[in-house]
Amino acid sequence: MAPLRSPAMADAQPTIVDLIRTKQLDAELGGLLWFLAANRIPVHVASPVAGASAVAGAIRQLAVEPGAVSDGPGSAIEDVLRQPVPLRPASGAVVILDEDARVVAAHLLRPPLRDGAGHVRSQGPGVLAARLEAEDRLEHFAWGVIPEIAADLDRKGGDVEAELAERADMLGTLTASAPQDPDATALALRAWTRPVRAS
Numbered sequence: 001m002a003p004l005r006s007p008a009m010a011d012a013q014p015t016i017v018d019l020i021r022t023k024q025l026d027a028e029l030g031g032l033l034w035f036l037a038a039n040r041i042p043v044h045v046a047s048p049v050a051g052a053s054a055v056a057g058a059i060r061q062l063a064v065e066p067g068a069v070s071d072g073p074g075s076a077i078e079d080v081l082r083q084p085v086p087l088r089p090a091s092g093a094v095v096i097l098d099e100d101a102r103v104v105a106a107h108l109l110r111p112p113l114r115d116g117a118g119h120v121r122s123q124g125p126g127v128l129a130a131r132l133e134a135e136d137r138l139e140h141f142a143w144g145v146i147p148e149i150a151a152d153l154d155r156k157g158g159d160v161e162a163e164l165a166e167r168a169d170m171l172g173t174l175t176a177s178a179p180q181d182p183d184a185t186a187l188a189l190r191a192w193t194r195p196v197r198a199s
Helices: 016-021 027-038 052-060 077-081 146-152 157-177 182-192
Strands: 043-047 069-073 092-097 103-109 126-132 137-140
Touching (some): 016 027, 027 092, 027 126, 077 092, 146 157, 157 182
Parallel strands (some): 043 092
Antiparallel strands (some): 103 126, 126 137
């Protein structure tokens, strides 16, 4: 597994805990993105303005293969899907930011399905989270695609749900109690990180 890089070692990149502290995302979505990145599932961050790279950098620090985390332009999932596959992943998560680099939506790109007659049918993206502007919080819908994520990892859905809850709890604890030392945060995340998917 590639080592996590602390912000001090990576030009003061914020950590995922920093993003939670500044309310760019929350611990539940942070735990999900951490889980995906740690299991080689691509994550793409899109923003209508410059700013996607800092969020992508924080997720990249958690990835087993940092190249699986990418960033680019877009203010909606439709903008990202118009990009050719070399510029965005064919599968995995797409995180959409607003002008303030806050997550407004996260989606799971799903592979096409073959129906009983052998026809290939595309599937629309599954919604992982969406920001409720009136309440200034993220509403979570990942439960709807956990079975697909679990199947991709050859795991049981309940095991994946438990792993996501543990990661979210870890991030919530670090956000609330950890010193704001990026090196200490990176060390805590490095000590805890464990991929589910076998190499």
